[in-house]
Amino acid sequence: MIVKTNGGLSVLSAFINGYGAAVSINLPMYTEINQNEFDIFPTTEVADTVNFIRSMFTLPDKYSVNIKSQIPMGMGLKSSSAMTLSVIYGILKMNGKDMDSEDILKIASKASVHNNTSITGAIDDLSIAYYGGFCFTDNVRNSIISRHKIEEKYIILEFGNKKTETYGLKNMDFSGYKNFYGRILKLLKDGYIYESMMLNGHIFSDGSDIPVINHMLETGAVYAGRSGKGPAVFGIYETKSSMESSFKELTSDGSHVIKSRFNNTEINIS
Numbered sequence: 001m002i003v004k005t006n007g008g009l010s011v012l013s014a015f016i017n018g019y020g021a022a023v024s025i026n027l028p029m030y031t032e033i034n035q036n037e038f039d040i041f042p043t044t045e046v047a048d049t050v051n052f053i054r055s056m057f058t059l060p061d062k063y064s065v066n067i068k069s070q071i072p073m074g075m076g077l078k079s080s081s082a083m084t085l086s087v088i089y090g091i092l093k094m095n096g097k098d099m100d101s102e103d104i105l106k107i108a109s110k111a112s113v114h115n116n117t118s119i120t121g122a123i124d125d126l127s128i129a130y131y132g133g134f135c136f137t138d139n140v141r142n143s144i145i146s147r148h149k150i151e152e153k154y155i156i157l158e159f160g161n162k163k164t165e166t167y168g169l170k171n172m173d174f175s176g177y178k179n180f181y182g183r184i185l186k187l188l189k190d191g192y193i194y195e196s197m198m199l200n201g202h203i204f205s206d207g208s209d210i211p212v213i214n215h216m217l218e219t220g221a222v223y224a225g226r227s228g229k230g231p232a233v234f235g236i237y238e239t240k241s242s243m244e245s246s247f248k249e250l251t252s253d254g255s256h257v258i259k260s261r262f263n264n265t266e267i268n269i270s
Contacts (some may be wrong), residue, residue, distance in 0.1 A: 001094055003031045003086040005267040007071035008078040008128045009155075010228025011136075011197050012188055013204070016174045016181045018140035020124030021188055021196070023150055024132040025157075026263040027077065029069040031086035033094060040064040045080065048115035049087045053107070059095055075159055075232040080117035081125035084108050089130075089267060101130055102144075109142055132264040134193060150193070153236050154243035155260045156221070156250065158212050160231035177203055194223040194236060201226030201233075209233045212255060219246035 007027035014020030039062050041047040046065050053059070065087060071079040088108045092099060099107075108126050112118035118125075120139040127135035127144055135147040174181075180203070188196040201209075202225065209226050216224040216235030220242035224235040237243035243259065250257045 001033050001090055002270045003033065003090040003267065004270060005029055005031075005082045005086050005089075005129045006132065006263050006265065007082055008125060009197065009234055010076060010200060011134070011193055012124075012184060012200050013228045014120040014122075014124060014137075014139040016177055017185075018120065018138060019136075019145075019185055020120065020122075020139045021134070021136040021193075022078065022124045022128045023134045023193065023197075024128040024263040024265075025077075025155060025260045026265075027069075027071045027260055029067065029071050029079070029082045029086060031083065031090060032064075032066040032068075033087065033090040034064045035094070036062050036064040038062050040066075042067055045115045045117055046083065046087060049084050049111050050091065052111045052114045053088050053091050056107070057092075057095070057097065059091070061095075063091065072159055072232070076227040076230045077157070077232050078125045078129060081108075081112065081122050082129045084112050084115060084117060084122075085126050085129045085267065087111075090269070093269060105130060105144075106142055130267050132266050133262075136188065149264045150262050152262045152264065153238065154240055155262065156216065156235040156237070156243060156247055156257050157227075157260060158216075158233040158235075158250065158255050158257045160208065160233075174203070197227075197234070198223055198225035201228060201230065204229045212250075215250060215253070215255075216246060219249045221246060 008022045008024045011021035073079045085108045109121035112122045124137040133149045136145045213224045221235035
């Protein structure tokens with residue numbers, strides 16, 4: 001069984017008061033899961049995820065898991081949520097556990113905390129990995145507030161030289177940002193998704209991403225910023241030609257960039 005899902009970008013990070021939002025992008029992850037004579041897992045996080053679902057449903061089987069992914073890890077592009085959801089989803093389906101999407105997401109959210117890839121349960125990131133499009137969530141109550149499809153605009157992603165692990169933010173104090181965060185939350189509720197993305201990334205920026213953000217804006221991006229904790233930087237473009245022109249300039253300057261688009265495709269099995 002091969003489970004396909006996608007990565008995403010942060011719109012609103014849930015670290016401050018529990019509200020989160022994310023949007024799916026076309027960076028696929030393919031997770032192959034097979035019953036096996038013994039367990040074969042590529043990472044500790046995968047092993048922890050399998051053991052979590054196996055103990056929850058008392059599943060006796062051994063599994064091999066192999067992941068092929070276009071989502072760069074540790075860059076703020078939802079690779080951990082895509083992995084956790086894919087493993088949970090695949091093993092449930094493989095064992096004939098017919099559950100609705102909300103229940104699967106709640107299980108995956110608990111697994112995300114168990115495997116140390118999330119502090120909040122990441123229901124926002126898991127939801128876009130499941131449904132595609134845009135999702136706005138209450139991570140404290142583990143529930144979806146709203147979700148909808150999103151226009152599939154063109155995107156350029158740029159990666160720095162360092163990774164950022166979510167659990168490294170566990171003891172950080174974001175209380176000073178509550179007023180600023182409240183303004184972002186109001187913008188998001190009023191429908192300003194891209195503006196919220198830019199302001200949200202500003203909270204986590206160390207300043208090193210500003211030259212790339214400015215370069216994207218100078219070369220045709222209508223929005224640009226950091227994807228949550230980053231360090232990935234996104235640029236959003238209205239047309240393919242403006243994206244291609246910006247991509248050419250960025251690569252000629254030595255930036256590590258890839259092309260993508262917003263995505264509305266749900267998780268699926270092949």
